[in-house]
Amino acid sequence: MRRDVAALAVGFAASGVLHLVKPEPYVAIVPKPLPFKEELVAGSGVLEIILGAMMLYPRTRKLGGKGSVALLAAVFPANVQMAIDVVRDEKAAGWFKAGTVLRLPLQAPMIRVARKAARG
Structure with missing residues (x-):
């Protein structure tokens, strides 16, 4: 198995656990128009754990x-x-502001690795 796929799988699982153990930060970032924020966070957390596990096994990796x-x-x-x-938060630290903005483009390489896993 490729190391990048394994790292993404472990990252998904860890993030999923955090969604379930400490959901508040995730609930706060659900886009405002969406209802059932707590349920969406719990569901996405469970899904991340499942998908992370699936990427670790050849039969379910794709x-x-x-x-x-x-x-x-x-x-x-x-x-x-x-x-x-x-x-927009005047109280947020500059490094935190920069981090939240700079992490947005990191989704592209994560999607690229997930696509590699999808190809098997």
């Missing part, structure tokens, strides 16, 4: 990769919302 691409695309608006909120 489906896990495809699902990961879809999930990364689906949560991108929440990451944009977080960046907007943090940049």
